[in-house]
Amino acid sequence: MLEADLRAGRSCVWYFPDxxxxSGRADFFVRELTHRLEAVVPVPGVVSRADRHAGPVTLPAQRAPIDEPVQPWEETDQGQDTDLPDDPYTSLLNRLAVPGGSIRPGPTSAAAVPAATLEERLVKELGVTGDPVETLAEQAAAGRTPHVIVVRCWNETSPEEAAQLLRVAQATFHEAGLPGHARPRFLLTARAADLPRTTLGSQGRAAVHWWWKVWTRLDTEVLMAWHSRSGVTDAADALLRRVTDAVVAEVCGPDIDRALALRDTWDGGDLGSLRRALSRLLPEPAAGSAEPVPPRRLSTAHASAPDAVIHGAWARGAVDSWDGRIHSTHGHSLLDTNSPELRVLVCHAQNRVLLPLIEEARTTLIHLVPEVLRKQHFTLRDFCEKARSQYWRSTDEATVPPLEEVEIGGLSYAAYMLALTTAQRHRLRALHTARNTLSHRTPLDHGELVALAGVLTSDWTAG
Known part of the structure; x- marks a missing residue:
């Protein structure tokens, strides 16, 4: 959407959490975007990355501290992104194809320069004299490819300076009568405090984008699969790993670094072991950030931007929109043993993986019913009537549900009518118990998971 707006001739403001x-990742994503555009002019800032910090940034285990000489998201002297094999973002995103198969051009974020106004720095980058905005308008009117001017506002000392330049440019291009596709456009990237929305309130034509609901469940699951586990011994073990990965994804949400670190630390187990693993990975709460995260609201989670109620938490990187809900990325509330939050998340993950497999097992058994029915004593109608769920409704009370609609509980209740082996009866009871447990939003413990994995990966017709 951001790239489409820029290509359509709209200037954009792109907000990132602090x-x-x-961590340097915003610079990485800005470069990934500008590599896909033409005629990009990145304006050097006056603040270096080191100057933005009084000390190291607290980040999850797989993120390097700020004082290391080379960051996973920084550039080398040749302007190339450092590709560390253990960084899933770099490994994946550096392999994205460029349209047309061309080699990526190299506009990079230049190092900080001695103090100068933003306009003076833009003049130098364009290699012109006089008013840079007027020059941009004249070049576009002459048919030249319109420039994309990139200003990283976190490297600026005056938020109003960048906003004023954008307002003047918008007005100048409009007065010059330039059509949208021919207009030079600005891309201002900023933290919330670098370029507040109120600063841009009067210009009105820039499209505002937020780093919000960018990572999805699919991103988390794919990047965990990218770092696949080794040592899987059989189908039941593979299923247990799937459940564990689903729990990790549900608990960590958009924080893929923490998801990979948690999976390395926690290989399944009960809620207590999961809390202990989490406690070793979560950063210490920042000073002055003890304000509670507002309740999750579906409307806010689906919005294109964080609303005012959670804006402060979003700016601190404490919340994001993930899978249709507000997800706390710090997750300290998950460590509270009196809170049901972690239990609910684990149950959601188990349901996501196991319920479809339990349904497949139910369907398999349904297909066996005509063959194993004790026909000398019962008819298929007798069985369906006995297995009818109390929730099954029909306009005619005398009718019975079709066999395909008999639920796992009904199969278990009417199992005495079937000539099942001992192993098959055990599987049916295990499925019924697991289905009831998960339906009541109670997660299965590790022993129950191991038993269920064995049942779900067994052949119903065996024996």
Missing amino acids: PVVE
């Missing part, structure tokens, strides 16, 4: 900027 931790994404301080």
Whole structure:
């Protein structure tokens, strides 16, 4: 959407949470975007990355501290992104294809320069004299490819200076009568405090984008699969690993670094072991950030931007929109043994993986019913009537549900009518118990999971 707006001739403002900027990842994503555009002019800032910090940034285990000489998201002297094999973002995103198969051009974020106004620095980058905005308008009117001017506002000392330049440019291009596709456009990237929305309130034509609901469940699951586990011995073990990965994804949400670190630390187990693993990975709460995260609201989670109620938490990197809900990325509330939050998340993950497999097992058994029915004593109608759920409704009370609609509980209740082996009866009871447990939003413990994995990966017709 951001790239489409820029290509359509709209200037854009792109807001990032503070931790994404301080870790250097915002610079990485800005470069990934500008590599896909033409005629990009990145304006050097006056603040270096080191000057933005009084000390190291607290980040999850797989993120390097700020004082290391080379960051996973920084550039080398040749302007290339450092590709560390243990960084899933770099490994994946550096392999994205460029349209047309061309080699990526190299506009990079230049180092900080001696103090100068933003306009003076833009003049130098364009290699012109006089008013840079008027020059941009004249070049576009002459048919030249319109420039994309990139200003990283976190490297600026005056938020109003960048906003004023954008307002003047918008007005100048409009007065010059330039059509949208021919207009030079600005991309201002900022933290919330670098370029507040009120600063841009009067210009009105820039499209505002937020780092919000960018990572999805699919991103988390794919990047965990990218770092696949080794040592899987059989189908039951593979299923247990799937459940564990689903729990990790549900608990960590958009924080893929923490998801990978948690999976390395926690290999399944009860809620207590999961809490202990989490406690070793979560950063210490920042001073002055003890304000509670507002309740999750679906409307806010689906919005294109964080609303005012959670804006402060979003800016601190404490919340994001993930899978249709507000997700706390710090997750300290998950460590509270009196809170049901962690239990609910684990149950959601188990349901996501196991319920479809339990349904497949139910369907398999349904297909066996005509063959194993004790026909000398019962008819298929007798069985369906006995197995009818109390929730099954029909306009005619005398009718019975079709066999395909008999639920796992009904199969278990009417199992005495079937000539099942001992192993098959055990599987049916295990499925019924697991289905009831999960339906009541109670997660299965590790022993129950191991038993269920064995049942779900067994052949119903065996024996």
